[in-house]
Amino acid sequence: MGTSFQRTMEVTQGFLKPMIDVFRDEMPAPFEHLGHLYSAAVAENVERYEGIAEAMNDSSRKVALFEFGLVPQPFLAFGCATLCLETYPLFFTRTNMETVYEFIEAAESAGVSSETCSTDRFIIGAAAKGELPDNSFFVTSSAPCDGTRIAYPILERMYPAPMLYLDAPFRYDLEAVRYYAEQLKEELLPFLEKVTGRRFDLDRFREVVEESNRAYENLVNLHDTYKVLPAPHNGFLRLIPFLIYISGAGLPGTTRTLGLLSEDATQRVREGRTQGPFEEKHRALWVHVAPTFDVELFEWMEEQFGAMVVSNSVSSSAILEPIDTTSLESMLEGIAWQGLDMTMSIMRYDTEKLIQFSLNTYEDYRCDCMIVTQHVGCNSICGAQGMIRKVCRDRDIPVLFIEHDYNDDRILSKELLRSQIEDFFTTVMA
Ligand code: SF4
Numbered sequence: 001m002g003t004s005f006q007r008t009m010e011v012t013q014g015f016l017k018p019m020i021d022v023f024r025d026e027m028p029a030p031f032e033h034l035g036h037l038y039s040a041a042v043a044e045n046v047e048r049y050e051g052i053a054e055a056m057n058d059s060s061r062k063v064a065l066f067e068f069g070l071v072p073q074p075f076l077a078f079g080c081a082t083l084c085l086e087t088y089p090l091f092f093t094r095t096n097m098e099t100v101y102e103f104i105e106a107a108e109s110a111g112v113s114s115e116t117c118s119t120d121r122f123i124i125g126a127a128a129k130g131e132l133p134d135n136s137f138f139v140t141s142s143a144p145c146d147g148t149r150i151a152y153p154i155l156e157r158m159y160p161a162p163m164l165y166l167d168a169p170f171r172y173d174l175e176a177v178r179y180y181a182e183q184l185k186e187e188l189l190p191f192l193e194k195v196t197g198r199r200f201d202l203d204r205f206r207e208v209v210e211e212s213n214r215a216y217e218n219l220v221n222l223h224d225t226y227k228v229l230p231a232p233h234n235g236f237l238r239l240i241p242f243l244i245y246i247s248g249a250g251l252p253g254t255t256r257t258l259g260l261l262s263e264d265a266t267q268r269v270r271e272g273r274t275q276g277p278f279e280e281k282h283r284a285l286w287v288h289v290a291p292t293f294d295v296e297l298f299e300w301m302e303e304q305f306g307a308m309v310v311s312n313s314v315s316s317s318a319i320l321e322p323i324d325t326t327s328l329e330s331m332l333e334g335i336a337w338q339g340l341d342m343t344m345s346i347m348r349y350d351t352e353k354l355i356q357f358s359l360n361t362y363e364d365y366r367c368d369c370m371i372v373t374q375h376v377g378c379n380s381i382c383g384a385q386g387m388i389r390k391v392c393r394d395r396d397i398p399v400l401f402i403e404h405d406y407n408d409d410r411i412l413s414k415e416l417l418r419s420q421i422e423d424f425f426t427t428v429m430a
Contacts, residue, residue, distance in 0.1 A: 004134040005053060011095045012049045016042055030277035031234060031299075037261055041240050044257040048081075048248050049091075055081035056135045062196050063133040065161070067148055069141035069168050070339045073212050073250040074188060077205040078196045083133065084247050086148075086344065089122040089407045093292040100293075100407060103129060112154065117147035117377035118407040124151055127159045137161050137195045139188065141180075143168030143340065144347040145380055164191045168340060170348055181329070181336040202328055209331050212249040213322035218258035219245050225265040226310050227365055230280035232268040235298020235309055237261065239290075246342055281306030282429055285362045287372040287388070288312070288381045289406040294414045305425035310365040347380040351387050354380075358388075362397070369398040369429055371421070376405050400424040 020043045027035025055061040064075035064082045072082040092099045103125030108114055110128050112121055126132050138161055140152040156163045166183050169176035189200050222241050225232050241258055248254030268274050280302075286309045290297060301307040320341060323334025339345065346357060362370065370392060374382045385401060392399040402420055405411035 002130045004130055004132065005056060007096070007099055007131055008049060008091065009053055011091070012046055012053075015095055016046050016049075020046065034234065034237060037233070037237055037264060040257050040260050041237070041244065044244060044248070044253050047253045048251070051251075052081040052083055052133055056133050059135075061135075063136035064139065065132065065136050066139045067141065067152070068246075068342055068344045069143040069148075069166070070139055071212075071246065071249050071335055071342060073208045073335055074184065074192065074205070075139075076208045076250040077201065078192045078198050080192075080196065081133075082247070083136075085123050086119055087243060087247055088126065089119055090243070090292045092122075093407050094295050097293060097409065101410070103131070104408060110154075110158070112150075115377055116150060117145065117375070118405050120147040120151035120377075122407060124154055124158070127155055132159060134161075138163040139166070139191070140164070141166040141168040141339070144344045145378065147377060162191075162195050164188065168345070168348060170350070172340070172349060172353065177333055177336045177340065180340060181332040184332045184335060185328070205328075205331065206325050208250040209323050209325055209334070211252060211255055213325070215245055215249055215255040215258050216320075216322050218255065218262040221262045222258065222265055225262075225269050225274075228269050228274055229283075229366065230274050230276065231283075231308055231310055232265040232274040232276075233261070234276055235302060236295070238310065239298065239312070242343065249338075276302065278302045279306050280308050282308065282369060282425070283365060283367040284309050285358065285365065285367040285370045286312035287358050287370055288375060288378070289373060290371075291373075291404060291406050291409070291412075291414065291417060293407070293409045294417065297414075297418070300418065301421065301425075304422070305429070307369075307425055307429075309371075310367065311361050347378070351380075351384045354384060355388055355391055359391070359395075369400070369424075371400045371402065371424075373406065374401055374403045376403065376411060398424075398428050400428070 020039050023035050023042060024039035027038060052063055055063050062080045064080040065085050066075065066082065067084065068086045075082045089100065100122060104118055104121045106125035106128040107121035110124065112124055138152065138155060140148060142149060152163065164187065166187065169179050193200055219241055226238060231238065241261055244254055244257055282305065284307050290312055298309050301309065320337055324330040346354060349357070372388055374385060389399065400420065402417060403412065404417060
């Protein structure tokens with residue numbers, strides 16, 4: 001067993017922290033004009049992970065480990081540091097693949113099927129290897145998938161931390177949201193009072209929600225600028241705002257970073273300076289998740305084929321109104337909407353709605369092709385392949401299906417993945 005959170009902090013201090021200055025002062029061409037934005041995004045990440053380490057060493061605080069289907073604001077209102085566990089593999093797939101392999105294998109050695117989503121295997125492996133933060137608790141919901149429904153009961157048995165399960169509705173309407181919000185009130189808030197030893201403070205909750213509203217407005221502004229042709233910012237910068245939001249909504253640093261990105265993109269649109277170093281010839285809607293281990297994939301697509309990925313299912317859900325802060329009920333309803341709308345939570349929809357969601361995004365961002373990744377272990381997206389293919393055929397939408405594992409390059413390597421994309425853009429899209 002390793003020391004809790006040790007590897008995470010080694011990467012944070014030894015790799016990410018030095019990158020803040022490198023990106024700001026020595027950003028390589030052709031993206032030197034974006035160096036300050038890369039630097040700010042990495043600094044936000046470092047601040048958040050250091051915040052988790054601080055809370056681990058503070059007996060008056062806790063670390064909230066939560067999954068897609070929830071957002072950070074309720075936990076921040078109780079003074080917790082937050083880690084959205086489904087984003088945790090990305091931290092390592094971008095910095096240290098050996099740790100990813102080790103955690104995935106640790107989960108399999110503990111008996112978890114290799115057919116379970118690698119995100120869940122990674123989290124279970126991190127628990128088995130003692131890497132998950134101590135001084136923590138879990139909150140999970142029944143959304144979005146079988147993977148999480150399997151993973152959290154296993155975690156509960158192997159990791160000595162309190163766990164709360166919530167029941168996420170399958171529907172996507174006001175009644176369903178109110179059903180979920182009621183559980184936030186009746187189950188989550190009492191649970192948080194118990195595990196943190198703090199009383200719920202409505203004013204503090206409102207402050208956190210207001211802070212997250214400022215961040216959300218920046219996020220929506222940013223996503224709107226991507227509708228402009230050519231889109232401002234490169235692939236890396238378009239990928240991260242939603243991840244930043246779901247990891248830190250309610251933290252001032254998150255608002256600040258999204259504000260910086262939003263201001264920069266808006267100014268480029270206002271001044272007609274959205275053209276990047278490569279001509280934009282295509283716009284691809286990436287449905288489901290792109291490989292997280294190939295950090296430069298989107299920039300490579302821009303350079304080689306003029307293909308912009310303007311949206312994917314990790315970054316396309318900024319479609320809501322800011323949260324209404326009038327009352328506890330209105331705020332919990334807003335939190336419920338955001339949680340249920342958050343990235344893979346949309347996988348809980350029935351397939352027709354999932355496809356309609358993708359088609360709307362395709363139209364909104366004026367795309368001319370789709371790339372649909374079939375993440376092995378994800379029944380939801382793999383099971384939808386036939387319907388997506390038919391819908392695209394009926395609408396003459398060029399579509400590329402790629403079977404891969406977005407966390408694990410041993411299933412489909414970066415080279416083989418890129419060669420499928422190259423074939424698509426040099427034949428179907430030529
Ligand atoms: S990729 Fe699919 S199986 Fe994995 S966590 Fe997301 S919805 Fe669940």
